[in-house]
Amino acid sequence: MSKIRRSERLIDMTFYLLERPNTLISLSNFVERYDSAKSSISEDIGIIRRTFMMRGIGMLETLPGAGGGVLYTPGISKDESQKFLNDIKNEIAQIDRILPGGYLYLSDLLTNPEILKTIGRMIATQYADSSIDVVMTVATKGIPIAQSVANYLNVPFVIVRRDSKITEGSTISVNYASESSDRIQKMELSKRSLKAGSNVLVVDDFMKGGGTIIGMKSLIEEFDANYIGATVFVENSTTSNNVSENSITSMFKVNEIDPNKKSVSIDEGNFIENTNFNYFE
Structure with missing residues (x-):
């Protein structure tokens, strides 16, 4: 996917995560998908995590290490x-x-x-x-x-x-x-x-x-x-x-x-x- 604006990236990333519950997704996958820096992707994940928690959508975890990534766990308040x-x-x-x-x-x-x-x-x-x-x-x-x-x-x-x-x-x-x-x-x-x-x-x-x-x-x-x-x-x-x-x-x-x-x-x-x-x- 070619580089897109941040607002569009946040929407697409959110949809991507919601479609893949309980699936570990590497940060490099998002870096390549959006042609963006890893630091920018990390900031986006932080925004989505806070929104998910505030709206009772579920938990978004970032797991460190070579085998780490992002894991979305659906939930309800x-x-x-x-x-x-x-x-x-x-x-x-x-x-x-x-x-x-x-x-x-x-x-x-x-x-x-x-x-x-x-x-x-x-x-x-x-x-x-x-x-x-x-x-x-x-x-x-x-x-x-x-x-x-x-x-x-x-x-x-x-x-x-x-x-x-x-x-x-x-x-x-x-x-x-x-x-x-x-x-x-x-x-x-x-x-x-x-x-x-x-x-x-x-x-x-x-x-x-x-x-x-x-x-x-x-x-x-x-x-x-x-x-x-x-x-x-x-x-x-x-x-x-x-x-x-x-x-x-x-x-x-x-x-x-x-x-x-x-x-x-x-x-x-x-x-x-x-x-x-x-x-x-």
């Missing part, structure tokens, strides 16, 4: 997270979300790009210092969340399925107790999907009893990988024991759904208390 939780809690509590059988309609929220981006930033913030290698979810409604989190962490995501797909090749499977059907079910994952020793983060949209999360934890162990933790969008109040025992975080907790009274009792989950925001504030 505690205040912005709290505002999101307050707004979405009120939205979930709307009585027209109650479905037959005592379920809640959440699909519109989990297909909204802005909501998904915020969920992804929040979960990425929670696990910013956990060296996550892979994000895992179960088909199908957890996929948008997994994709958003994986994008901010800049890692692959894998999808656990309950039935075999010929395109997956050979698989590893485990049996687990399903909280929705009160019977034993099977989940499986392609042998090529997960490497031994990988640090795995589990995400999902709704957790009723915790059986699916525990099943994925068992599956991770079958791959000789490391279960780091799990974060779900909404949990049912009946999961209290499983939450503490299996490092499960929830953004919202449904206490009661009463189709007859047309009422939904919902609280915030334990996301705020389980997340260290100091890194981004």
Whole structure:
């Protein structure tokens, strides 16, 4: 790229960094890209770093040495997270979300790009210092969340399925107790999907009893990988024991759904208390 004005360089550099989260970028890359002195690039990085911190966009680190460079870690502030939780809690509590059988309609929220981006930033913030290698979810409604989190962490995501797909090749499977059907079910994952020793983060949209999360934890162990933790969008109040025992975080907790009274009792989950925001504030 030919030499450009500083204002243009700052815009392009910011976009370049935002598109490459958790990727170490050498200073020489920017020097060559903008045909600018290393000292000028360092000043620009300082400006971007302060702006990222002030606006709650994330952390920009400069790592010294021959193998060093610039590393952008996406994040979100505690205040912005709290505002999101307050707004979405009120939205979930709307009585027209109650479905037959005592379920809640959440699909519109989990297909909204802005909501998904915020969920992804929040979960990425929670696990910013956990060296996550892979994000895992179960088909199908957890996929948008997994994709958003994986994008901010800049890692692959894998999808656990309950039935075999010929395109997956050979698989590893485990049996687990399903909280929705009160019977034993099977989940499986392609042998090529997960490497031994990988640090795995589990995400999902709704957790009723915790059986699916525990099943994925068992599956991770079958791959000789490391279960780091799990974060779900909404949990049912009946999961209290499983939450503490299996490092499960929830953004919202449904206490009661009463189709007859047309009422939904919902609280915030334990996301705020389980997340260290100091890194981004």
